[in-house]
Amino acid sequence: MTQTPPDLPMRALFDAQYRASRSQIDVPLALRLDRLQRMRALIDVHGAALAEAVQADFGVRSLQLTEVADFFVLRALLGDLEKHTGAWMKARRVSTPIYLQPASAHIQRQPLGVIGVIGPWNYPLQLTLGPAATALAAGNRVMIKPSELTPHTSALLAAVLNQAFATDEVCVVQGGADVAHEFASLPFDHLFFTGSTAVGRKVAAAAAANLTPTTLELGGKSPCIIDASCDIASAAIKIAHGKLLNAGQTCIAPDYVLLPRGREAEFEKAFAAAVVRLFPTIGGNPDYTSIVSDRHHARLQSLLSEARTQGARVVEIRASVVEGAHTVAQERQMNPVLVFDTPSGLRLMREEIFGPILPVLTYRKLDDAIATINTGPRPLALYWFGSDTGARDHVLSNTVSGGVTVNDTLLHIAHDNLPFGGVGESGWGAYHGETGFLRFTQQKSVLVQSRFAMGSLFYPPYGKRFDQV
Numbered sequence: 337m338t339q340t341p342p343d344l345p346m347r348a349l350f351d352a353q354y355r356a357s358r359s360q361i362d363v364p365l366a367l368r369l370d371r372l373q374r375m376r377a378l379i380d381v382h383g384a385a386l387a388e389a390v391q392a393d394f395g396v397r398s399l400q401l402t403e404v405a406d407f408f409v410l411r412a413l414l415g416d417l418e419k420h421t422g423a424w425m426k427a428r429r430v431s432t433p434i435y436l437q438p439a440s441a442h443i444q445r446q447p448l449g450v451i452g453v454i455g456p457w458n459y460p461l462q463l464t465l466g467p468a469a470t471a472l473a474a475g476n477r478v479m480i481k482p483s484e485l486t487p488h489t490s491a492l493l494a495a496v497l498n499q500a501f502a503t504d505e506v507c508v509v510q511g512g513a514d515v516a517h518e519f520a521s522l523p524f525d526h527l528f529f530t531g532s533t534a535v536g537r538k539v540a541a542a543a544a545a546n547l548t549p550t551t552l553e554l555g556g557k558s559p560c561i562i563d564a565s566c567d568i569a570s571a572a573i574k575i576a577h578g579k580l581l582n583a584g585q586t587c588i589a590p591d592y593v594l595l596p597r598g599r600e601a602e603f604e605k606a607f608a609a610a611v612v613r614l615f616p617t618i619g620g621n622p623d624y625t626s627i628v629s630d631r632h633h634a635r636l637q638s639l640l641s642e643a644r645t646q647g648a649r650v651v652e653i654r655a656s657v658v659e660g661a662h663t664v665a666q667e668r669q670m671n672p673v674l675v676f677d678t679p680s681g682l683r684l685m686r687e688e689i690f691g692p693i694l695p696v697l698t699y700r701k702l703d704d705a706i707a708t709i710n711t712g713p714r715p716l717a718l719y720w721f722g723s724d725t726g727a728r729d730h731v732l733s734n735t736v737s738g739g740v741t742v743n744d745t746l747l748h749i750a751h752d753n754l755p756f757g758g759v760g761e762s763g764w765g766a767y768h769g770e771t772g773f774l775r776f777t778q779q780k781s782v783l784v785q786s787r788f789a790m791g792s793l794f795y796p797p798y799g800k801r802f803d804q805v
């Protein structure tokens with residue numbers, strides 16, 4: 337294990353990892369588990385400081401949210417990797433067709449080499465350390481480029497990873513878009529990107545120049561269908577929770593609702609009650625995260641002013657009078673907003689919202705709701721609420737999305753055995769569980785000829801041997 341100074345230029349860090357990955361291709365289970373243990377210890381020892389760094393980056397974001405959404409998920413992932421890596425890294429024997437017998441065949445699972453991980457700001461620990469841990473379990477070296485929008489977190493992450501790992505095992509490169517572009521242009525063996533669809537296109541283009549395969553975990557507009565058979569009160573709190581976790585700054589947050597026409601008042605009332613139950617106050621409530629930056633806050637406000645100007649009905653849910661006295665704007669905490677009667681073509685319905693604004697569209701027939709979804713890019717997540725299983729199956733069979741949770745929101749991401757990823761503009765490639773392990777693994781095909789093989793059916797001279805084929 338050679339220690340390379342962490343402040344080396346990015347290319348030198350890459351070269352050191354590249355050399356190390358080529359000099360030790362067969363990475364034993366004990367070393368993989370040791371690396372996972374070091375990752376676990378890092379979270380145990382530095383978790384509190386990291387959560388405080390996240391809080392400092394957002395303004396308001398509770399330490400408990402980081403505990404649940406980042407560390408709980410990471411500990412579960414590490415547990416899964418520690419439990420299964422030994423089995424997942426083993427070769428798989430496969431049956432051999434009659435015309436190749438008595439040869440045998442197997443698939444050997446090997447590390448790819450050096451993995452690049454580019455992370456977003458919204459869950460800055462889970463979405464950098466999670467892919468990194470999975471890549472380490474698969475025997476790789478990892479370079480991480482965390483988001484420049486969470487500078488406290490990124491700096492601390494770099495420091496603690498540098499203590500726990502040699503830089504040719506794991507290292508961190510910090511910086512904004514220029515650094516990120518240079519990072520994406522390195523000839524990684526695989527580049528794992530989590531972020532927006534627009535930047536995902538740039539990442540894919542930069543990686544293509546090196547024929548570097550990518551996983552793109554992107555965003556988009558995830559619909560939430562309320563079926564006619566749905567108990568709206570019980571759905572509303574689940575939708576409010578999924579939407580307002582991290583103030584809507586979650587890739588799989590419900591982006592908009594499709595509601596049976598005529599039930600708008602019922603939904604509005606139930607959603608407002610759910611908000612008050614989850615967040616009795618907004619301003620000053622540590623559970624209600626700030627919008628990450630002034631620029632992001634201004635973008636959300638501009639979506640709302642366009643909606644108002646174009647005649648939409650914008651309902652701001654003021655959770656309590658207390659928030660009126662608090663410096664809500666100063667903290668960039670933004671009240672939840674429902675938008676009804678949305679004219680078509682609004683930016684609100686063209687862009688991923690990524691904040692606490694929830695447009696509510698209405699439909700007459702379920703197939704109209706399905707058509708609305710199918711006219712847009714394929715979503716990262718889809719939510720369906722109701723008790724009519726026939727209607728549920730009709731929606732599941734006639735829409736394509738990265739994942740689905742039925743009668744709740746967000747939860748499919750937390751299931752180890754479900755691959756997580758997008759489709760089309762919401763991304764490509766998936767991870768979590770064995771799918772994630774295989775993402776960072778070369779599955780090498782090996783055919784072993786038998787010493788009893790008697791010449792070959794396929795050698796010339798062919799004569800009339802294949803005339804009947």
Ligand code: NAD
Nearest residue numbers: 455456457482483513516517520531532535553554555587
């Ligand atoms: P972003 O695309 O703006 O930035 C993500 C990362 O890309 C940052 O580290 C940034 O520095 C880097 N970057 C910027 N320009 C680059 C370039 N030219 N080349 C390479 N990298 C570049 O995304 P964000 O604002 O940090 O995150 C929000 C977005 O991420 C939303 O769209 C959200 O839906 C998506 N997201 C997706 C998932 C998922 O798992 N699918 C999870 C979280 C967030």
